[in-house]
Structure formats: C-alpha cells, structure tokens
Amino acid sequence: MAPNTDIATRALIVTLKSPIVGKTTAEIAEKTGLPKRTINAIYARAIERGFEPNHLPLHIRDEWLEDAPRPGRPKKQTEELSNTVLAKVRQDQYGRKKTCADIAGELCRDS
Structure with missing residues (x-):
C-alpha cells in the first residue's frame, strides 16, 4: 500500500x-x-x-x-523508565545540568 x-x-x-x-x-x-x-x-x-x-x-x-503492524525491534524504553528519567531531570535545578552518564549511573544505583 x-x-x-x-x-x-x-x-x-x-x-x-x-x-x-x-x-x-x-x-x-x-x-x-x-x-x-x-x-x-x-x-x-x-x-x-x-x-x-x-x-x-x-x-x-x-x-x-488499517495499516499492518510494522516489523522491527521493540522499544527497550518503557513508559515507566521515561517517566523516571524525566523525574530525575526535573528534580531540582541541578537535574538539568546532569549528563546522560550521570542520569544513567543514578538509575543503575536505584535499580
């Protein structure tokens, strides 16, 4: 189509x-x-x-x-994980200054 x-x-x-x-x-x-x-x-x-x-x-x-479902790899990122990352960034004024590595490290420690 x-x-x-x-x-x-x-x-x-x-x-x-x-x-x-x-x-x-x-x-x-x-x-x-x-x-x-x-x-x-x-x-x-x-x-x-x-x-x-x-x-x-x-x-x-x-x-x-309707369109058929598209093939492909499923997403690794869940809605819950997205919300957790956003919460880390929005937590305080320093959240926006964190690097991706900082946020990933915090998520690994929290898990």
Missing part, C-alpha cells in the same frame, strides 16, 4: 470497487490518482481481513483498512 493513503481513501477505494458500486480499477485510479496496483492491493487486503463485497448492507470496518 502506498504510505500516503489514509483510511478514508482506502474506504473510498473499497466502496467504489465493490460489486454494489461496480467501478473498475482504472476508473478508481483516475478519480483518486493512485496507481492501479495500490488500489488492487488495498481491496485484496480488505477482503483478506474480512470484508465481504457481496454482503448487503455494505459494512466497512476500520480493522479491515
């Missing part, structure tokens, strides 16, 4: 391409300015996720159109 297609555009594509409306991929590409390949990918992914194009009334859910 193109990175700049928002969920509303995807919903429009799925609606227009469904048999109820019956627009062709070329017509949708002309109206939206998206490549045909992107339109077909959006429609196919919606069907894979549970969209039923022949079911009346037509239902389109966000989970059928």
Whole structure:
C-alpha cells in the first residue's frame, strides 16, 4: 500500500470497487490518482481481513483498512523508565545540568 493513503481513501477505494458500486480499477485510479496496483492491493487486503463485497448492507470496518503492524525491534524504553528519567531531570535545578552518564549511573544505583 502506498504510505500516503489514509483510511478514508482506502474506504473510498473499497466502496467504489465493490460489486454494489461496480467501478473498475482504472476508473478508481483516475478519480483518486493512485496507481492501479495500490488500489488492487488495498481491496485484496480488505477482503483478506474480512470484508465481504457481496454482503448487503455494505459494512466497512476500520480493522479491515488499517495499516499492518510494522516489523522491527521493540522499544527497550518503557513508559515507566521515561517517566523516571524525566523525574530525575526535573528534580531540582541541578537535574538539568546532569549528563546522560550521570542520569544513567543514578538509575543503575536505584535499580
């Protein structure tokens, strides 16, 4: 999917391409300015996720159109750790003068 297609555009594509409306991929590409390949990918992914194009009334859910989770390494820093670091910095007037090494050392001692 193109990175700049928002969920509303995807919903429009799925609606227009469904048999109820019956627009062709070329017509949708002309109206939206998206490549045909992107339109077909959006429609196919919606069907894979549970969209039923022949079911009346037509239902389109966000989970059928949302971005898939991105692969990658999970974050090491938790919300709790972020709050602890911010508390160390905001603690007093000297907190802002501490280096990263100072804060890391304090966190290691506190753990």
